[in-house]
Amino acid sequence: MSKYSVSEENHIKAIFHLQQDQDTVTTNELAKELQTKPASITDMMKKLKTKKLVNYQRYKGFRLTEQGNKVALNIIRRHRLWEYFLSEKLKFNWDEVHDVAEVLEHVSNNKLIDKLDEFLGYPRVDPHGDPIPDAQGKIKSSKKTVLSALPLNTPGIINNVSDQSSEVLEILTHKEMNIGTRLEVKKKFDFDESLEIKIGRQAAFTISKKLADTVYVQII
Amino acid sequence: MSKYSVSEENHIKAIFHLQQDQDTVTTNELAKELQTKPASITDMMKKLKTKKLVNYQRYKGFRLTEQGNKVALNIIRRHRLWEYFLSEKLKFNWDEVHDVAEVLEHVSNNKLIDKLDEFLGYPRVDPHGDPIPDAQGKIKSSKKTVLSALPLNTPGIINNVSDQSSEVLEILTHKEMNIGTRLEVKKKFDFDESLEIKIGRQAAFTISKKLADTVYVQII
DNA sequence: GCATTTTTTTAGCTTTGTCTAAAAATAATA
DNA sequence: TATTATTTTTAGACAAAGCTAAAAAAATGC
Structure with a gap:
């Protein structure tokens, strides 16, 4: 699994979340989510398309590819493990962990994350109750x-x-x-x-x- | 204390280390240390000068200002605390911690670092025996x-x-x-x-x- | 179904951090 | 000291990631 820039990762993650409850994500939606301009989204979608992370045709919206989903789940895994660490070990309040984890999630060293997972005792949910994907990207969501x-x-x-x-x-x-x-x-x-x-x-x-x-x- | 880019932080840190055993750091030396080109160093020194982090006059070499030293010690504190964490908690070998800490050191959230320090029990040296600056930037080096x-x-x-x-x-x-x-x-x-x-x-x-x-x- | 509105894309510009090639300043040496 | 060598700086270019303004495509409404 190769390395992606912080900006690429943020776009991938946002698409992942948006596409959960709709079949296609639009330029405007993603721009709003990422507090950026639609024109910037178009540029990024072109780039992510050449990297085979999104399916994209102009004016038609987009979705992550299989590979894009894998990358997204890895980012989410990192984010939620760090949230758990901040909350359980460093005693952050649950309303403080998200912003710090937004930065730490981009440290993409798999050995680090797997050892962190082990150190934390393989937690299954983060401080907000969201499930933590395992090293294979498997995620089990409880019915809510x-x-x-x-x-x-x-x-x-x-x-x-x-x-x-x-x-x-x-x-x-x-x-x-x-x-x-x-x-x-x-x-x-x-x-x-x-x-x-x-x-x-x-x-x-x-x-x-x-x-x-x-x-x-x-x-x- | 404001925020600096990863590149700025790497330059500051490298100058800090080089200026320990010489009174002035040269463009070529820093370029070699950072595996970059002398022209890039000149550009960065101009920038760090306007930010009052280095004393610099063209062709005369440079040194960190008081403020530059503070920033450097903060980066080094972050680096060494993460090294300690990786070694003591995540059970990394001492030859693996440096590279991971090179990335983590740039997560510049003071609350995170102070809570990490507390969690680790205020360690005084990292896995290589290098002293860890405290939250005020004080560092005690043992005579070697x-x-x-x-x-x-x-x-x-x-x-x-x-x-x-x-x-x-x-x-x-x-x-x-x-x-x-x-x-x-x-x-x-x-x-x-x-x-x-x-x-x-x-x-x-x-x-x-x-x-x-x-x-x-x-x-x- | 055509006009209008909204969405998306394109074109071109900006900043950050890097580079190369050439010029300028300094240092070394005969 | 004059010449050569080295170091440093300048000038100009490039890629990444963003922006604005304008054009193009799609969606909406009468």
């Missing part, structure tokens, strides 16, 4: 139920948060909603779709639909 | 005696190896000469200045002057 769709009075355990921003993670921490937290939905308000949540024997509290859409639970 | 100058039958403990190449480090490992190893010089041969070394109760063996010049000991 979004909190906003959890039926009333059904106990669930938070196992994933889809938003990595410290904005969201700080609110969740403040409400004591962490990975592994067991909770139930006690009430749903039609007016604004907000939810009343109960954790353990604490008093119930209210969260917005928007926040509940970022949290995933496993029903137990 | 070069092995080739150690008097006969005087016990010493290896506390530093000045060559980071795996070539040298592999030979030393093979001869069981590591940081902390206690040894004595039993004989010196005038012809080629080679030395006969004795470690513990093993049989004595011979090493070349060139190798002995890379090893430093503390006399006990």
